[in-house]
Amino acid sequence: MTVGTQKILSPEEIAVRAGEQLSFLHLPEAGVFAERALRLRELAAGHAMGDFLRFVAELADAQHRALSAQVAVPLPTPGQIDAAARNGQPLLPAEAWRREPVWLESLRALLNDVARHLADGQPKAAVLQLAAASDEYLETQAGRLLGGVMLGLDLAAAPLIAAGLQLHWVRLVRQTAAHAPGPIAAFGRTDDPTLCPCCGSRPVASLERLGSDGARYLACGLCATQWHYVRIKCAHCQSTKGISLQSLVGTDETNSTTADAVVQAECCSECGHYLKLMHPARDNGLEPLADDLATLTLDLLVSEAGLQRQGVNLLLLFGEPDEAPPPGREH
Numbered sequence: 001m002t003v004g005t006q007k008i009l010s011p012e013e014i015a016v017r018a019g020e021q022l023s024f025l026h027l028p029e030a031g032v033f034a035e036r037a038l039r040l041r042e043l044a045a046g047h048a049m050g051d052f053l054r055f056v057a058e059l060a061d062a063q064h065r066a067l068s069a070q071v072a073v074p075l076p077t078p079g080q081i082d083a084a085a086r087n088g089q090p091l092l093p094a095e096a097w098r099r100e101p102v103w104l105e106s107l108r109a110l111l112n113d114v115a116r117h118l119a120d121g122q123p124k125a126a127v128l129q130l131a132a133a134s135d136e137y138l139e140t141q142a143g144r145l146l147g148g149v150m151l152g153l154d155l156a157a158a159p160l161i162a163a164g165l166q167l168h169w170v171r172l173v174r175q176t177a178a179h180a181p182g183p184i185a186a187f188g189r190t191d192d193p194t195l196c197p198c199c200g201s202r203p204v205a206s207l208e209r210l211g212s213d214g215a216r217y218l219a220c221g222l223c224a225t226q227w228h229y230v231r232i233k234c235a236h237c238q239s240t241k242g243i244s245l246q247s248l249v250g251t252d253e254t255n256s257t258t259a260d261a262v263v264q265a266e267c268c269s270e271c272g273h274y275l276k277l278m279h280p281a282r283d284n285g286l287e288p289l290a291d292d293l294a295t296l297t298l299d300l301l302v303s304e305a306g307l308q309r310q311g312v313n314l315l316l317l318f319g320e321p322d323e324a325p326p327p328g329r330e331h
């Protein structure tokens with residue numbers, strides 16, 4: 001039943017929506033950043049991008065300390081929760097959600113904390129310099145980052161600002177889920193199954209979750225939510241035809257053959273996009289964002305074949321700085 005463009009949920013639909021959360025959605029857990037840091041250090045050993053992976057691990061450690069500090073963020077109202085559910089939209093859209101000043105305070109605290117923990121040789125001065133940048137500069141950069149606008153984006157500052165945005169959105173999602181009142185669950189299915197149902201971001205990668213009978217989930221690179229998405233289906237155009245899997249053979253990064261690679265690229269010949277498909281059953285320390293960063297060679301291999309990356313990793317952006325907007329922002 002529809003009124004105008006709004007869907008009216010029946011009590012049955014509301015119940016289904018609440019019940020489905022268990023299997024459809026896996027919201028970010030308290031240890032999300034700690035697990036990421038652990039995995040990044042594991043992957044960094046002997047890796048060509050080891051220094052970068054260890055730097056991102058420092059960021060993730062600081063994100064974990066900040067998340068553990070239980071800082072409250074302003075949450076959506078019951079009216080906003082209701083409207084998002086009825087419109088089939090993500091409740092906390094990355095580009096449109098108003099960022100309250102607490103996110104900037106937290107970003108600066110995060111950067112100062114990171115700088116304190118960096119070793120000699122790591123870019124401590126650059127981190128402190130960014131912490132001292134103006135609100136206006138940080139907000140402008142954050143807006144470009146979340147909007148996928150490469151024009152004018154400071155690529156050196158981007159991973160640091162992204163870390164602050166990830167922290168903010170993980171807080172938003174976790175606290176909203178913990179405190180949401182009313183019969184309608186704060187998060188559930190939305191109209192576009194290829195976008196994060198919590199924040200509307202494109203996935204960083206997909207994975208066959210352990211303990212889910214091989215069900216495939218898309219993983220959000222901003223708020224770390226994982227949501228169910230049918231297997232062997234393009235995460236860009238939703239085609240189920242022309243899907244093939246590519247992987248590296250016997251490289252240092254995967255040390256595996258094509259058939260049992262931990263990370264594969266799911267390629268779509270219908271639209272020419274690919275998204276990584278990861279298999280925790282083959283390496284149970286796997287963490288989507290970390291494993292994405294560590295398999296850049298797979299991106300190079302697949303993009304040489306002319307395919308475009310669908311995954312978004314805010315810590316390592318693809319595309320030219322003078323490109324605006326970058327590919328794949330047509331959603």
Ligand SMILES: [Zn+2]
Nearest residue numbers: 196199220223
């Ligand atoms: Zn998200």
Ligand SMILES: [Zn+2]
Nearest residue numbers: 234237268271
């Ligand atoms: Zn496609």
